[in-house]
Each structure stands twice: as C-alpha cells, then as structure tokens.
Amino acid sequence: MVNQDKRRFLPQTHTARALAALLLIVIAVLAVVIKETPRQVGRRTLLRDGKQLLWARGHPESPDAEWFDVTNSKIDPNTFQFGIGKDSIRAIDHPTFLEADDPRLREWGIDDQTLVIGYAVGDDARAYPLRILDRHELVNDVVGGRPVTVGW
Numbered sequence: 001m002v003n004q005d006k007r008r009f010l011p012q013t014h015t016a017r018a019l020a021a022l023l024l025i026v027i028a029v030l031a032v033v034i035k036e037t038p039r040q041v042g043r044r045t046l047l048r049d050g051k052q053l054l055w056a057r058g059h060p061e062s063p064d065a066e067w068f069d070v071t072n073s074k075i076d077p078n079t080f081q082f083g084i085g086k087d088s089i090r091a092i093d094h095p096t097f098l099e100a101d102d103p104r105l106r107e108w109g110i111d112d113q114t115l116v117i118g119y120a121v122g123d124d125a126r127a128y129p130l131r132i133l134d135r136h137e138l139v140n141d142v143v144g145g146r147p148v149t150v151g152w
Contacts, residue, residue, distance in 0.1 A: 012099075045070075045077045052077065057085030091138035097126065117150055119143055128152075 006117055024081040033070055044055040050070050054077040058065035066086060070077045105111065109131065121144025133152035140149050 004067065044080075055085075057087065062098060084097060090134075090136050091140055092132075093134050093140045095128075095139055095141055117152065121146055 044060065046053050046067075048067075051071045052073075053067035053149045054070045056066040056068050082093075110129050117130065117133065118127050119128070124144040125143065126143055128150050130152060133139070133150070138151050140147070142148070146147060
C-alpha cells in the first residue's frame, strides 16, 4: 500500500517542481521585459542643473530627448499621465466643412447620430465629429472671426 501512495505522490511532486520552475522563469522574463519597456526606462521627471524637468518626447535616456521645465509648476509633475510625446499627434489647422446634406458625409460614416463638439459665434456654427477628433485631438479654426482651438 505504501508503494502505491509513493507512486501517486512522486508524479505530483515532479509536476509541482516543474510548475514552480516554469513560474520562476516567467517571473524572470517579466522582470526583464518590464525593466526594458521604454515607459519604464529612466524617469519621466528629473532634476538637472537645479531645475525640475518633465519628459516631452524622445527616449528619456537619449541626449536628444526634450523636456519641459516645470520647476515653478504648482502641479506635481509626477501626477501626470504620459502618452506618446509632444507633437506626436498632428492637429487639424483650418478645417474644411461640408453641408449637412453632402453625400460624402455618409461615405465617411458621419450622419445625424454622429457625436460632435459644437461651437458657434453669432451665425457661424461648426460641428467637429468626435470620430475625427479621436485621431487628431485638436482643431485650430476661426469661428465668427475668432481663433479657436477645439480639443478632445
């Protein structure tokens, strides 16, 4: 009886050891991957020449990286979330608008149910579709003779 119990126990022990070894390998690989991820390499804020700098673009450890001087900021720069970097998404400057009944709008998936950001000055009204703003985030326009920036 004892031998049968040992036979049942031994494969489970080998399996447990193999799983533990596999888990250690996975943890080691994850540690290397996390360490080498660009988001994790270097700091997104640093002190240099008495100034506190916040990452703007480029690899943080590269001499070509750009930094914002936030020395006198009232907001703790470590609370910011970091995206893809300064000027990585191009704004739309001087957009072209179509009339609401233009058939090209439907071709682009824009209809009367499309969510927009609306802005009007006097009789000059604009609708900026969110599906376009999702890709550009900013539009620089002139509405009613006034320069405006629409952000999403």
